[in-house]
Amino acid sequence: MANGLITPVILSGGSGTRLWPMSRRDYPKQFLPLAGENTMLQETALRAFDPDVFAPVMVVCNEEHRFMVAEQLRHEDHPPQGILLEPVGRNTAPALTAAALWLLERDPDALMLVLPSDHAVRNVEAFRAAAMTAAHAARAGQLVTFGITPRAPETGFGYIAAGDPIADFGGVRRVDGFVEKPDLQTAEGFVAGGNHFWNSGMFVFRADALVTEIERFAPDIATATRKALAAGTTDLDFFRLDRAAFEDAPAASIDYAVMEKTDKAAMVPVDMGWSDVGSWRALWEIGTKDPSGNVVVGDVMQLGSRDCYLRSDGTLVAAIGLEDFVVVASSDAVLVAPKDEVQQVRDIVEKLGMQGRSEAVTFPEVYRPWGWYKTLNRGPGFHVNRITLHAGGRVSLRRHRHAAQHWMIVEGTAHVTLDGQQHTLEPGESISIPAGAAHALATADDHALSLIEVQAGPNAGKDEFERLETA
Numbered sequence: 001m002a003n004g005l006i007t008p009v010i011l012s013g014g015s016g017t018r019l020w021p022m023s024r025r026d027y028p029k030q031f032l033p034l035a036g037e038n039t040m041l042q043e044t045a046l047r048a049f050d051p052d053v054f055a056p057v058m059v060v061c062n063e064e065h066r067f068m069v070a071e072q073l074r075h076e077d078h079p080p081q082g083i084l085l086e087p088v089g090r091n092t093a094p095a096l097t098a099a100a101l102w103l104l105e106r107d108p109d110a111l112m113l114v115l116p117s118d119h120a121v122r123n124v125e126a127f128r129a130a131a132m133t134a135a136h137a138a139r140a141g142q143l144v145t146f147g148i149t150p151r152a153p154e155t156g157f158g159y160i161a162a163g164d165p166i167a168d169f170g171g172v173r174r175v176d177g178f179v180e181k182p183d184l185q186t187a188e189g190f191v192a193g194g195n196h197f198w199n200s201g202m203f204v205f206r207a208d209a210l211v212t213e214i215e216r217f218a219p220d221i222a223t224a225t226r227k228a229l230a231a232g233t234t235d236l237d238f239f240r241l242d243r244a245a246f247e248d249a250p251a252a253s254i255d256y257a258v259m260e261k262t263d264k265a266a267m268v269p270v271d272m273g274w275s276d277v278g279s280w281r282a283l284w285e286i287g288t289k290d291p292s293g294n295v296v297v298g299d300v301m302q303l304g305s306r307d308c309y310l311r312s313d314g315t316l317v318a319a320i321g322l323e324d325f326v327v328v329a330s331s332d333a334v335l336v337a338p339k340d341e342v343q344q345v346r347d348i349v350e351k352l353g354m355q356g357r358s359e360a361v362t363f364p365e366v367y368r369p370w371g372w373y374k375t376l377n378r379g380p381g382f383h384v385n386r387i388t389l390h391a392g393g394r395v396s397l398r399r400h401r402h403a404a405q406h407w408m409i410v411e412g413t414a415h416v417t418l419d420g421q422q423h424t425l426e427p428g429e430s431i432s433i434p435a436g437a438a439h440a441l442a443t444a445d446d447h448a449l450s451l452i453e454v455q456a457g458p459n460a461g462k463d464e465f466e467r468l469e470t471a
Contacts, residue, residue: 005055006135006204007081007110008048009099011092012041012061012069012117017349018279020360021333022313027363030117031068034283035275041069041117042076047124048113049078053132056081058103059117060095063087066238067367074390085235087243092201093257094249097214097225098241100207110207111138114254119200120286122273130171130270134204137169142266143205143213143259144172147197149271153187156278158199158255160267175265178255197269201276203254213264218257224249236369280326280335280342284309298329309339333359370395371448383460386410387441389449394442397468403457405433407441412449415442438468 016028023029030041038046048054056079061069063085073080084098096114103110113131121127134144147160158181163174178199182190190196215222224245231242259265275286287295287309294305298312305322312329319327326342328335335345352360364375370393377384383403389395389412397417407416408430416423416431417440423431424444433439435457443449 003055004109005111006048006053006113006131007055007103007107008045008057008113008115009096009103010041010044010057010059010115010117011095012059012065013086013089013095014118017346018343019277019283020345020349021330021335022311022328024359024363025361026064027068027365028065028118029277031065031072034277035120035286038076039072040120040277041072043121044115044117044119045073045076045078045080047121047127048115048131050128053128054113058082058084058099060084060086060099062089063240067369067372070237070369071367071372071390083238085238085240086246087241088247090246090249090251092254093214093218093252094221094225094246096210096254097221097249098229098246100210100214101226101229102239103207104211108208111135112203112205112207112210114201114203114205116201116276118277119202120273120275120277122286123271126270126272130268130272131204133169133171134266134268137166137172137266137268138204138206138209140169141206141209141264142166142169142172143209143262143264144203144266144268145175145259146200146202147267147269148200148274149269150191150196150198153184153191154198155181155184155187157181157276159187159190159196160199162195162197162267162269166266169266172266172268175259175267178260197267198274199255200274203259209264210258213258213262217261218250218252221249221252221257280309280328280337280345281339284326284339307339331364368395369393373453376452378460381456381458381460383455385453385455387451387453389441389443391443391446391448393449395440397438397440398465399436399438399468400433400455400457400459400465402435402459403455404435405439406454406456407431407433408452408454410450410452412447413444414449414451415444416440440469 014028016023016025019029022032031039033039045057058081059069138144159179161176163176166172227245228241233240275282284295289295293307295309300310300312300317302319305319307324308322309326310319315329317329324339326337326339349360371389373385373387409425409427414425419437
């Protein structure tokens with residue numbers, strides 16, 4: 001792909017704790033529509049969509065999130081050129097090394113634009129202009145990061161000290177150093193001085209330039225990642241890095257492994273309405289406010305409340321006389337906290353985890369290659385799901401050993417295979433599947449299919465099925 005285009009490389013990781021209950025360990029914030037109508041992953045991909053400038057995106061993600069990544073990018077109709085699966089988390093340096101090596105196999109001149117998947121950018125034009133400025137210097141071998149013009153003396157961000165302008169690259173400055181999360185007095189001095197910028201975690205560099213510096217400063221990462229790529233395997237639309245080799249890579253950020261050591265570090269200062277969306281307070285700060293300073297999202301009714309973040313994912317929230325509060329209702333949990341104390345949500349998630357509560361880890365929606373399902377209700381001996389297959393989706397032939405099922409079609413047309421017999425079902429029609437019966441499900445045409453599934457039996461809701469064929 002030696003065409004001069006910039007390849008956006010989206011890093012999709014995260015633990016899903018800071019924006020609980022909307023995000024979870026298995027469903028972190030980038031998969032949620034927190035800062036707009038699209039999910040944050042989709043917004044990140046759309047931000048870097050321009051066929052004249054950018055190549056199709058590639059994504060590096062947690063192995064457990066692969067189907068969510070594929071599904072959300074499929075909805076945007078801009079298919080990625082590759083999705084690399086990390087078998088274990090090793091921070092950004094090994095992830096980006098793997099991405100660079102993967103790209104170099106396809107384009108020796110690959111130019112990477114590194115983007116976290118869970119950040120918000122309000123001024124897309126400023127972002128794109130900064131990317132073009134950075135690309136000019138990166139093509140000449142600089143490793144360029146984006147420095148965000150600070151709006152306040154934040155102590156939760158890292159800072160970049162800007163050096164002299166670089167000749168021949170207008171708008172690009174050398175990096176004099178990095179400062180990790182300063183105290184308040186130091187941060188106030190940084191903002192007043194005007195020479196320090198927030199560290200955005202976004203970069204532009206040639207893939208070969210990154211690999212050269214990794215081999216120079218972090219050879220163990222280079223060796224382990226090369227082995228992980230060489231022993232990796234293609235799985236559906238994904239490339240799975242070899243677990244044993246990748247586990248040998250030391251965990252390190254790209255800042256620590258390379259940017260703090262290289263003499264090629266450069267920075268483009270930019271004010272683009274950036275936020276790392278690190279808390280519910282941050283979402284209140286960037287959200288559209290009503291005349292009383294409230295950000296209201298979803299089914300919410302409020303009276304006399306001021307400067308609050310009020311959000312519902314379906315359940316009616318009624319708020320009366322609150323001030324500086326956060327109220328967030330998901331389908332299975334509710335958070336209520338003063339706005340200045342929302343960082344303690346991590347402590348709540350930790351306690352839920354210690355008690356073995358599923359609300360700390362999972363979300364009712366689960367994604368699969370054929371679509372997704374959402375738990376609607378459950379109890380002793382029964383489990384109710386809403387199942388959606390995307391157009392062309394098919395659930396492979398299988399049998400449940402102990403649970404019987406009943407399917408009611410809600411939308412679309414279903415082809416059901418039951419013990420060798422074929423059935424076509426329209427909306428409003430249903431079929432019962434006895435325990436032990438071989439069955440498969442597929443869409444009948446190029447439209448999505450939605451149905452309600454009721455499982456009944458001693459193991460209802462558990463993955464106790466026997467797969468009889470591959471999907």
